[in-house]
Amino acid sequence: MMATTSMPLLTVERLSKSFGAHQVLKSIDMTVAAGDVTCIVGPSGSGKSTLLRCLNYLEVPSSGAVFLEGEPVGLRWKGEKLYRMSFNELSMQRQRMGMVFQGFHLFPHKTALENVIEAPVVVKGVPKAQAIEEAMRLLDKVGLSERAHYYPAQLSGGQQQRVAIARSLAMQPALMLFDEPTSALDPELVGEVLAVMRQLAEEGMTMVVVTHEMAFARDVADHLVFMDGGVIVEAGPPRTVLGNPQHARTRAFLARVQ
Amino acid sequence: MAESPERAAGPLHRHPDIHTVKPVDVFHPSWWIGGAVLVGFAILFIRLLITNENLQWSIVWQYLFSPEILAGLGRTLMLTFLAMIFGMIIGTAVAVMRLSRNPVFRSVSWVWIWFFRGVPPLVQLVFWYNLGLLIPEVSIGIPFGPTLWSASTNQLITPLSAALLGLAFTESAYAAEMIRAGIQAVSAGQTEAAATLGMTQAQTLRRIILPQALRIIIPPIGNDTISMLKFTSLVSVLALPDLLYSAQMIYSRTYQTIPLLIVATIWYLVLSTILTVIEHHIEQRLKGGASLDWQTIARSLFKSRFWGVRRGEALS
Numbered sequence: 001m002m003a004t005t006s007m008p009l010l011t012v013e014r015l016s017k018s019f020g021a022h023q024v025l026k027s028i029d030m031t032v033a034a035g036d037v038t039c040i041v042g043p044s045g046s047g048k049s050t051l052l053r054c055l056n057y058l059e060v061p062s063s064g065a066v067f068l069e070g071e072p073v074g075l076r077w078k079g080e081k082l083y084r085m086s087f088n089e090l091s092m093q094r095q096r097m098g099m100v101f102q103g104f105h106l107f108p109h110k111t112a113l114e115n116v117i118e119a120p121v122v123v124k125g126v127p128k129a130q131a132i133e134e135a136m137r138l139l140d141k142v143g144l145s146e147r148a149h150y151y152p153a154q155l156s157g158g159q160q161q162r163v164a165i166a167r168s169l170a171m172q173p174a175l176m177l178f179d180e181p182t183s184a185l186d187p188e189l190v191g192e193v194l195a196v197m198r199q200l201a202e203e204g205m206t207m208v209v210v211t212h213e214m215a216f217a218r219d220v221a222d223h224l225v226f227m228d229g230g231v232i233v234e235a236g237p238p239r240t241v242l243g244n245p246q247h248a249r250t251r252a253f254l255a256r257v258q
Numbered sequence: 259m260a261e262s263p264e265r266a267a268g269p270l271h272r273h274p275d276i277h278t279v280k281p282v283d284v285f286h287p288s289w290w291i292g293g294a295v296l297v298g299f300a301i302l303f304i305r306l307l308i309t310n311e312n313l314q315w316s317i318v319w320q321y322l323f324s325p326e327i328l329a330g331l332g333r334t335l336m337l338t339f340l341a342m343i344f345g346m347i348i349g350t351a352v353a354v355m356r357l358s359r360n361p362v363f364r365s366v367s368w369v370w371i372w373f374f375r376g377v378p379p380l381v382q383l384v385f386w387y388n389l390g391l392l393i394p395e396v397s398i399g400i401p402f403g404p405t406l407w408s409a410s411t412n413q414l415i416t417p418l419s420a421a422l423l424g425l426a427f428t429e430s431a432y433a434a435e436m437i438r439a440g441i442q443a444v445s446a447g448q449t450e451a452a453a454t455l456g457m458t459q460a461q462t463l464r465r466i467i468l469p470q471a472l473r474i475i476i477p478p479i480g481n482d483t484i485s486m487l488k489f490t491s492l493v494s495v496l497a498l499p500d501l502l503y504s505a506q507m508i509y510s511r512t513y514q515t516i517p518l519l520i521v522a523t524i525w526y527l528v529l530s531t532i533l534t535v536i537e538h539h540i541e542q543r544l545k546g547g548a549s550l551d552w553q554t555i556a557r558s559l560f561k562s563r564f565w566g567v568r569r570g571e572a573l574s
């Protein structure tokens with residue numbers, strides 16, 4: 001019993017990623033416990049997005065591995081041999097990791113409601129009526145039940161991002177990944193998206209959030225990771241990392257963003 | 259020194275208030291001269307149409323709805339749509355291969371497009387029709403083993419199948435390039451969003467990528483359909499009785515060459531006008547930005563509001 005409860009939901013082991021000769025991630029180790037919110041901060045170009053995209057295999061790691069509930073992501077053991085998963089096998093694992101992008105990426109030819117029911121109906125085969133009921137509950141939760149029949153182009157950036165969050169939640173993922181979810185938004189729209197994320201965190205959703213919103217990281221994160229130059233420079237409880245940074249690079253970054 | 263504007267204008271320049279006078283437009287003599295010349299030519303042409311005995315309008319009228327011509331018209335329409343449908347299906351496959359990471363797929367599709375865009379459709383039609391000279395027999399079986407099914411090529415290659423092969427393959431090369439451009443215009447973010455939701459590649463292509471690509475692809479497909487309508491007249495070299503060949507068969511008996519060519523011309527114009535109207539209508543719908551699905555397209559194809567609106571305007 002102890003063993004299962006203490007097993008982290010997500011484990012990253014010696015993860016490296018290079019684009020050609022450019023090594024973007026250098027042997028990253030990290031764990032995410034179920035129910036925890038992990039915020040990743042760091043200067044632009046430090047490899048935060050690449051790390052997040054390696055977690056669900058949108059980028060194929062050059063070496064190292066990611067484990068979701070103990071299973072390697074994108075890889076499959078067969079006896080002694082390790083095989084890469086086909087796209088369709090991978091899609092089973094990806095269902096358990098929702099992802100929210102900086103640029104929303106809603107499906108523009110579908111309404112908010114259609115965006116949310118798409119994956120449950122098509123991927124999981126949920127009956128449409130049931131999917132709609134669940135989608136309306138989720139849209140209500142992100143404060144958009146009135147906009148259910150609007151197309152993405154008719155919604156503000158903040159509303160689009162909240163639909164995108166509902167769309168991911170509809171697959172009932174074990175883990176949610178956020179890549180700078182508020183960076184593309186006008187300042188007055190940032191709050192509504194952060195409020196939804198805060199609520200999710202309170203409900204116990206496991207989240208990995210790349211963000212520049214230091215106030216959000218300080219208040220919501222259980223665990224703060226500071227990355228620079230493809231390595232984790234410093235990690236720990238947000239109050240410790242933000243209040244008493246140990247490394248010069250962390251101090252320099254914090255001085256710039258605060 | 260500081261004179262007021264009124265004073266400066268002085269009594270010599272007494273103008274009315276500029277706000278009450280409408281300025282005279284610039285006179286363009288070329289518009290009027292050029293226009294007059296063209297109207298002159300148009301009148302001459304219409305006079306020719308009416309007075310030239312050789313046109314024999316009564317014979318045109320007599321053959322316009324003759325069963326032979328209408329049957330040819332039906333074949334032209336059937337050829338146009340079958341060639342377009344087969345061309346689009348093959349073109350979609352070629353486009354997807356062109357975007358594949360597999361270098362063999364990529365090069366085969368490149369060669370396909372290069373070949374069928376480069377060879378004139380007329381040459382292809384004749385070539386396919388004579389395929390029997392190259393490959394006398396087609397068979398299906400286990401290589402180096404027993405034959406399960408075989409037929410002589412001359413039985414399989416009829417004027418119709420040769421025509422369809424030539425026209426559909428030509429169309430597939432153009433369609434592949436349009437579909438590829440349409441697919442590439444859909445952002446990579448869409449594919450990634452679908453992937454993170456657990457959608458398979460086939461689901462993503464069918465439900466996310468193609469419906470968005472369609473918006474971009476449909477206008478050029480409309481143009482291609484109209485071109486295809488005209489290209490089908492090439493099949494008359496295979497003695498396939500389409501609209502043109504039906505007209506030719508009649509005038510080879512009756513020697514009423516010009517009236518029958520006019521019959522064919524009228525029908526080609528009627529069909530291309532109808533197709534243009536449909537295309538225009540679908541394009542307007544797409545610009546509206548409403549949701550696009552197969553039902554919308556099908557509905558707008560069969561329930562065109564174009565004429566209804568026109569009539570409504572005229573009556574009000």
Ligand SMILES: Nc1ncnc2c1ncn2[C@@H]1O[C@H](COP(=O)(O)OP(=O)(O)O)[C@@H](O)[C@H]1O
Pocket residue numbers: 019024042043044045046047048049050051
């Ligand atoms: N697909 C790619 N091909 C080549 N280089 C890339 C690619 N994606 C990211 N990079 C490079 O990797 C580095 C880290 O990028 P990224 O992970 O986006 O940083 P961050 O999200 O922290 O700003 C950058 O130098 C970027 O140019």
Ligand SMILES: [Mg+2]
Pocket residue numbers: 048049050180
């Ligand atoms: Mg980034």
